Every structure is written in C-alpha cells, then in structure tokens.
Amino acid sequence: MRAFGRSLSDFGSLFELEKQLLAACQKGDVAQGDVECPEHATSQNKVRAGFIRFLLLGAEDGIAIHENGIQLGKAFIVGALDLRSATVAYAFTLRSCTLTRITAFSGAQFKQTVSLYGSQLKGLKAYGMSVRGDFIAKKIHTTHSVNISAVSVYGNVSFSGAQLKTGSTISLSGTDAVIKGGFFLADGFTADGLVKVVGAEVGGQFNCRAGTFLNEEVALDATSIKAGRGVFLQGGFKSYSEILFIAASVNGQISAKDATLSCKHGVTLTADRLRLNGNIYFDKGFTSEGRVSLCGAVVEGQLNCSGAVFTGSEQALLANNLHLTGVANLGGGFSAKGTVSFNGARFESDLKFTGAVRIGKLLAVRACIKGALNMVDIKNRINKVSLAGTYAAVLNDDAASWGNHLVLNGFVYDFIDVLNTMTVNERVNWLKKQYVRSSKNNEKMKDESPAFVPQPWQQLKTVLESMGRAEDAREIGIEYERHRSKCGQIGLAPQSWNIVSKIINRIVATDLARSIRHFDWLRLSPYFVTALVFGRMVFHHRFLLVCSESRGCIRPQRSSDISESGLYVVPTPC
Structure with missing residues (x-):
C-alpha cells in the first residue's frame, strides 16, 4: 500500500499545466504558463505542490522521467512544497513561479541541480540539505527568511539578483554551510536583514559584487568563513552597517573596489585575525564612513588603499599588529579624515604614503618596516605622527609631508633615500617638531612644550656619518647642542643655588660643552688658563707639605706655628 500522493490516481483530474508538466517531464521539455510569477491562480497556470513532489520522487510505474528532470515555469503553485528528508534523483527547475507557502527542503538529498530562478517564495527552509549539483536561487523574491545552514552543495550556490525583503532579523542564514563551488550574493542581491554565513566553507569565491546589505545592526556576518578563491565586495557593493570577517581564512584576494561602506555605529568592516593568502584592494572608489579594522591580520600579499576615502572622524584604518608580506600602499589619492x-x-616590504591627500593622524608605534617608509608628496601634511620605537630600513621623505607634533623617540632607520634628501636645515626643523605626550595612551597625543629627546638627533647624526655625509652630521651635532641649550638641558644647577649662580653656571656650561664637542680650541683657551691659575692658587694657599714623623717633622700644635701669611711653618726639629 502506497502513501498518499505517491500514485497518479490520488490527484484526480489534472489541471491544464499539470497535464503539460506530466508530458514534458517524460520528454525532457519545459512546461510553463503565460505570465511570469503570476499573482493569481487560474486553470491555465495552477499546479499543486503535491503533484510536483509526486514527480520528483519518481512518479509511479509506467511514468518514466527524462534525464533532464522536472522543469516548470510561470506556474502558480498551490500548497506547500515539502521535500523534507526526501531523496530526489532528478534535476529540478522552477523558473519564474509563484509559491504560496513556505518551501521546505530540510534534510533533502538532491542528486542533481536545483533551480528556483526568478521565483517568488514565502521563505525557504533547507537546513542540512544536500545537493550534488548547483543550487540556484538567482533573482528570487521572498518575504520570509531563507535558511541554508549546514547545507552541503557540490557546485555553486547563487542568490545573485535575489531580493530578500523579509522584514526579519535574519534574511539569509548559511551558517556552517559547505559549498565546494562559489557562493554568490551579487549583481543586485538585496537583503534588509542580517546575512549570516558564520563558519561557512566555500571552495570557490565568495562574491558579493554589486550587492546591497541594508540591515542597520550587522549587515554581513562572515566570521570564520573559509573562501578558496577570494572575497569580492566590489562593483557598487553597498552596506549600511558593520561587516564581519573576523578570523576568516581566504585564499585569494579581497577586493572592495568601488564599494561604499556606511554605519551609524562608527565601524564598517572588522576583519581582525584575518588569514589571507593574497592581496587586499581598498582602492579606486572605495569609501568608508567608519572604521576598517585589520588588527592581528596576517596578509601574505599587498594592502592597496590608493584612492580610498575614509570619512570617519575618529578612527579610519585600525591595523595594529598587522603582518603584511607585500607593499602597503596608502598613497595615490588616499584620504583619511x-x-x-x-x-x-x-x-616585510614598503609602507607608502606617497601622493596621499590627507591623513588626520598617523600612529605606528613599535612597528617594523623592513622596506622603506615613504612620506613623499603628501598633499596636506600630517600634523600628528607617532613613530616611537619603530624601525624602518629606509626613510624616504620630504619636508612638506611632515606637519607638527611628531613623536620620534626610538625611531630607528638605517638609510636615508638619496633621491629625496632634505637639507640640513629641513632635517633640523623636522627634529624640532617633536612634542611630548601628556598621556601614555598612544591614541591621545596632546600638544605641550617642545620636547628635548636626544635619541632622534643622535640617530640622524649616526646615519649621516655612515652615509659619508660628515659635514651634514657635524651641522646636526651643532644644532643638537643649540636645541639642547634652548630646552634647558645644559648647565642645570642645584635648586639651593641663588639665581645669579644659576645664570652664570648656565652660560659657562653651555659655552664649554659646545666648545668641547666641536673642538673649538680658541674658545677653550680661556678655560685652560683659568684652570691653570686656579690650580696654582690651591697648591700654594690650601695645601701644606708636612714631613712625616719618620723624617723628624712634626705638625704645628700652636698658633705661633702659623705665619702671618697664613702658611704653616715647619718647626725646627727637637
């Protein structure tokens, strides 16, 4: 005895389009009505969902299904298409159909491709579904959420052009999905709720080109996603809240050319602890109204932000502890408010700001740049820069790119690019722009008085000497002493001294230190003469040679032993 719906006789008289479908599936043809996605059922377009299920499960003896499978278009499908836990051996296509009830594919096993192209749905539940071909949901329209979590698809999954106007918290859930091909949310894809693909494994590309993500909390959550052939957020991609790629693993590029990211909460993209074997492109048309975070990311490739615009007023690009093997290019029109x-x-290579338009503040504390630090042709000089404790193999810069309020203490470099060499005066002015910070927090650089920090001066002098520019190094040394004196670091006297003593000490100490450092013998001669005269006076007036008792001499014991001049008189031996 068969279950109901497994025999043709269970359906009684067939509707006109059902008759066409029965004949078409035996010939490998398409059965279809007259109007795409009909709004109302008629005798010419109506097909019962149970009848479709009957055919998908193999119909009955005497009805042979063609290898092209079941192909139905422009139909108004009555009832719920329920294929939960079913095994379907044939390809299945619903094109531009209207489904009036929720579509249930959870646990179903499709041996071939499934297509819902251009159809209107009341939601899709396909948790744990298995498809040994492609799963195509291009240009579908749905007013309820789509769940494809934990699916296993041997081909591509495509929602390109789909309109998910669900009005719910989650529009599309693909958590832990395993897709051996590509995952496409592109070419006009729109979702008004969260798109969640946490932990998904995608063998091909994760492509959201020209997609629109409207949710105001989190637009796209791709935490821990694995993508085998890159991530594409380009070609007019738009998001209206935060995008998450935390701890994602991507083989291939991440491209966000011509993407627009906005967010009311100030954070547009978070990709902390990203592992990428490829390049990142935030260039040519990329715009972010909030923070982009790459903290702790490991990128075996380049970071290209040329032409990117970051309009957020607080943090633009946060990449603390980033490890980058290729060039980091933040020039060529790059702008960060x-x-x-x-x-x-x-x-591992260069950090370039060449040709940048604007950078509000640059922090690179304890960074390591094994290539060159390029600070050349920046249109609006960077007024706040901290390079404390940073190493760069080569410094390539110009005077016009450096603004005021620099923190250079501990900044070490091996070589200065000879093609863009600043003059000694420009280098001196660069060093004089150093300011101290009132807070240990690197994010808060407060202007105070000009700081005297000897290390940057000594670093520059040492590098110039190693490059054979001894005269320039000597000039830097002279200016170092002048600036040191100006900052009150020469001739410091004890607090107990009176003001006159302090002034005299300062003048003498400053002049003496400068003369010694630069071997100015003419200026040193008065000090030698003074020291000689003073030493002679001490020898004659404060020192007494007294014979030891072994030589028969005794020390004076009476006031009469002292002459009027104040000198000791050696008494006659007893």
Whole structure:
C-alpha cells in the first residue's frame, strides 16, 4: 500500500499545466504558463505542490522521467512544497513561479541541480540539505527568511539578483554551510536583514559584487568563513552597517573596489585575525564612513588603499599588529579624515604614503618596516605622527609631508633615500617638531612644550656619518647642542643655588660643552688658563707639605706655628 500522493490516481483530474508538466517531464521539455510569477491562480497556470513532489520522487510505474528532470515555469503553485528528508534523483527547475507557502527542503538529498530562478517564495527552509549539483536561487523574491545552514552543495550556490525583503532579523542564514563551488550574493542581491554565513566553507569565491546589505545592526556576518578563491565586495557593493570577517581564512584576494561602506555605529568592516593568502584592494572608489579594522591580520600579499576615502572622524584604518608580506600602499589619492594606526605592525616590504591627500593622524608605534617608509608628496601634511620605537630600513621623505607634533623617540632607520634628501636645515626643523605626550595612551597625543629627546638627533647624526655625509652630521651635532641649550638641558644647577649662580653656571656650561664637542680650541683657551691659575692658587694657599714623623717633622700644635701669611711653618726639629 502506497502513501498518499505517491500514485497518479490520488490527484484526480489534472489541471491544464499539470497535464503539460506530466508530458514534458517524460520528454525532457519545459512546461510553463503565460505570465511570469503570476499573482493569481487560474486553470491555465495552477499546479499543486503535491503533484510536483509526486514527480520528483519518481512518479509511479509506467511514468518514466527524462534525464533532464522536472522543469516548470510561470506556474502558480498551490500548497506547500515539502521535500523534507526526501531523496530526489532528478534535476529540478522552477523558473519564474509563484509559491504560496513556505518551501521546505530540510534534510533533502538532491542528486542533481536545483533551480528556483526568478521565483517568488514565502521563505525557504533547507537546513542540512544536500545537493550534488548547483543550487540556484538567482533573482528570487521572498518575504520570509531563507535558511541554508549546514547545507552541503557540490557546485555553486547563487542568490545573485535575489531580493530578500523579509522584514526579519535574519534574511539569509548559511551558517556552517559547505559549498565546494562559489557562493554568490551579487549583481543586485538585496537583503534588509542580517546575512549570516558564520563558519561557512566555500571552495570557490565568495562574491558579493554589486550587492546591497541594508540591515542597520550587522549587515554581513562572515566570521570564520573559509573562501578558496577570494572575497569580492566590489562593483557598487553597498552596506549600511558593520561587516564581519573576523578570523576568516581566504585564499585569494579581497577586493572592495568601488564599494561604499556606511554605519551609524562608527565601524564598517572588522576583519581582525584575518588569514589571507593574497592581496587586499581598498582602492579606486572605495569609501568608508567608519572604521576598517585589520588588527592581528596576517596578509601574505599587498594592502592597496590608493584612492580610498575614509570619512570617519575618529578612527579610519585600525591595523595594529598587522603582518603584511607585500607593499602597503596608502598613497595615490588616499584620504583619511581620522586616525590611521599601525601600532605593532610588521611590514616585510614598503609602507607608502606617497601622493596621499590627507591623513588626520598617523600612529605606528613599535612597528617594523623592513622596506622603506615613504612620506613623499603628501598633499596636506600630517600634523600628528607617532613613530616611537619603530624601525624602518629606509626613510624616504620630504619636508612638506611632515606637519607638527611628531613623536620620534626610538625611531630607528638605517638609510636615508638619496633621491629625496632634505637639507640640513629641513632635517633640523623636522627634529624640532617633536612634542611630548601628556598621556601614555598612544591614541591621545596632546600638544605641550617642545620636547628635548636626544635619541632622534643622535640617530640622524649616526646615519649621516655612515652615509659619508660628515659635514651634514657635524651641522646636526651643532644644532643638537643649540636645541639642547634652548630646552634647558645644559648647565642645570642645584635648586639651593641663588639665581645669579644659576645664570652664570648656565652660560659657562653651555659655552664649554659646545666648545668641547666641536673642538673649538680658541674658545677653550680661556678655560685652560683659568684652570691653570686656579690650580696654582690651591697648591700654594690650601695645601701644606708636612714631613712625616719618620723624617723628624712634626705638625704645628700652636698658633705661633702659623705665619702671618697664613702658611704653616715647619718647626725646627727637637
């Protein structure tokens, strides 16, 4: 005895389009109505969901299904298409159909491709579904959420052009999905709720080109996603809240050319602890109204932000502890209203700001740049820069790119690029722009008085000497002493001294230190003469040679032993 719906006789008289479908599936043809996604059922377009299920499960003896499978278009499907836990051996296509009830594919096993192209749905539940071909949901429209979590698809999954106007918290859930092909949310894809693909494994590309993500809390959550052939957020991609790629693993590029990221909460993209074997492109048309975070990311490739615009007023690009093997290019029209932070970052190649338009603040504390630090042709000089404790193999800069309020203490470099060499005066002015910070927090650099920090002066002098520019190094040394004196670091006297003594000490100490450092013998001669005269006076007036008792001499014991001149008189031996 068969279950109901497994025999043709269970359906009684067939509707006109059902008759066409029965004939078409035996011939490998398409059965379809007259109007795409009909709004109302008629005798010419109506098909019962149970009848479709009957055919998908193999119909009955005497009805042979063609290898092209079941192909139905422009139909109004009555009832719920329920294929939960079913095994379907044939390809299945619903094109531009209207489904009036929720579609249930949870646990179903499809041996071939499934297509819902251009159809209107009341939601899709396909948790744990298995498809040994492609799963195509291009240009579908749905007013309820779509759940494809934990699916296993041997081909591509495509929602390109789909309109998910669900009005719910989650529009599309693909958590822990395993997709051996590509995952496409592109070419006009729109979702008004969260798109959640946490932990998904995608063998091909994760492509959201020209997609629109409207949710105001989190637009796209791709935490821990694995993508085998890159991530594409380009070609007019738009998001209206935060995008998460935390701890994602991507083989291939991440491209966000011509993307627009906005967020009311100030954070547009978070990709902390990202592992990427490829390049990052935030260039040519990329715009972010909030912070982009790459903290702790490991990128075996380049970071290209040329032409990118970051309009957030607080933090623009936060890449602390980033490890980048290729070139970091933040030039060529790059603009950031807020802070660009590379604290603790490690660059195996160059860090370039050549041709940048604007950077609100640059922080690169304890960073390591094994290539060149390029600060050339920046249109609007960077007024706040911290390079404390940073190493760069080569410094390539110009005077016009450096603004005021620099923190250079501990900044070490091996070589200065000879093609863009600043003059000694420009280098001196650069060093004089150093300011102290009132807070230990690197994010808060407060202007105070000009700071005297000897290390940057000594570093520059040492590098110039190693490059054979001894005269320039000597000039830097002279200016170092002048600035040191100006900052009150020469001739410091004890607090107990009176003001006159302090002034005299300062003048003498400053002049003497400068003369000694630069071997100015003419200026040193008065000090030698003074020291000689003073030493002679001490020898004659404060020192007494007294014979020891072994030589028969005794010390004076009476006041009569002292002459009127104040000198000791050696008494006659007893």
